[in-house]
Amino acid sequence: MIRPVRRLTALTVAGVALGAALAACGTTAPSPHTTHASPAPARPAPAAKPPTLPAGPGGLAAVFSNGPRTAGKTVALTFDADMTADEGPRAAAGEHFDNPALIATLRRLKVPATVFMTGRWADEYPDQARSLGHDAQFEVANHSYSHYAFTGDCYGLPTVSAANMKSDVQRAYAALLRAGVPHPMPYFRFPGGCYDDQARRAVGSLGVTAVQWDVVSGDAFATDADAVTQQVLDGVKPGSVVVMHCTRSAAPTTEEVVRHVVPELRHRGFRFVKVSELIGRTPGHR
Template sequence: MVDHGPRTGAKVALTFDADMTDGMLASLRAGRVKSYANLRILDLLEREQVPATFFLTGKWVKRYPDVTRRIAGNPRFELANHTYGHAAFTADCYDLPRLPVDELAGDVAKTFEVIAPYGGRQTRYFRFPGLCHDAAALDALAPLGVTVVDGDVVSGDPFATAWKPLVRAVLDHVRPGSVVIMHVTEANAAMTDEALPHILAGLRERGLVPAPLSEVLTEG
């Protein structure tokens, strides 16, 4: 399990979680929300040729196959695993429904199977929903050979109502080797695309360079 890479060099990892629960799918079907895929984030990263790593849920991939193909088709982007339906892997995890311990490995394996056909830069990186994990959850995933990645810089973008606090949350804590956690789920992280240009500018001012997660974790 890792929170960040070596503190040498200048590389940092920008990671974006793509959550998708049954409740979120219901909101889409009912028209209560427009989208859980923030294409403005992809537009900006592509335009400025910024590397990033996307932690995808299986249900998000199935809902947004074209967006997944777009991510997989970019050689600067990496694909990682964020469970199949963003259920909790422990008790008391942000009111998420909990999966039984004996279903955890199957859930993660299924997600890799959903992502695999898209190709691109696939990884064995995995992030728990809500970063909630315990010894039982880690033991359950051990046979899969995943690297569990939390992160040391939490943007706080879910349900944020202003972009400036997100910029401060990232730039006040980012260091060489940092793993920054953001979300690409537009309807419940609506300020991320507004904050991102300012985050990128702040990284440049600090001499920090976004890089794929695999490069950040092996730096030095």
């Protein structure tokens, strides 16, 4: 989760509290448990292996933050689906860890997007996960199973032990497949954006590319949609990756922000793409 900044000029990764972990994207009106998503267009089998970046020395996963600045005015909107492993009781009590209006708006505006989904969220909303996974407008990537941090001192998140980092990522992929996401992408976003060489080595052994960002939207816990909109518009450059969130309880302005940001960036000549396209434009990809 990325907490909002107080000043628009400060692009800082957010404070995450265990009692306020961000949640994720949905596609239909939810109940406290599984919701029923309206059918999405069937996703064809991928024609080729998604592009990735090769691991570095010692097997450290490559970290991707933005695409080339000189390959056209493209921008990738990404949405973190943050539900931690211990938030089931909150969902059972009625807290909604999805944002159907946001997904509907992205579909209506025909904006491709990449959703970094925790396995715990996929377990809670399998129908919605499947709907996103079968819609060619979206790609679903890995955000760990537990949404616990892969380093110490990561904005209040509990931590995953070094011995369990690899299995937490594998468990997330298993949850995505179980929910019906047919082709989860080989991209991983560290919870809280926190990583070190130990964490990179653990996920690098799985052949994934770690995906960060170069624009923090500040939408987490924000109540001023105009301020978040301006922060995104001020930060976007050719090849940018924007980190946003989608949950009605913890990022209530995001759908409104998207409605403002998308037409303005298109007016400025930007084209929206998924993360895979930016990685595929990056020198050295495989």
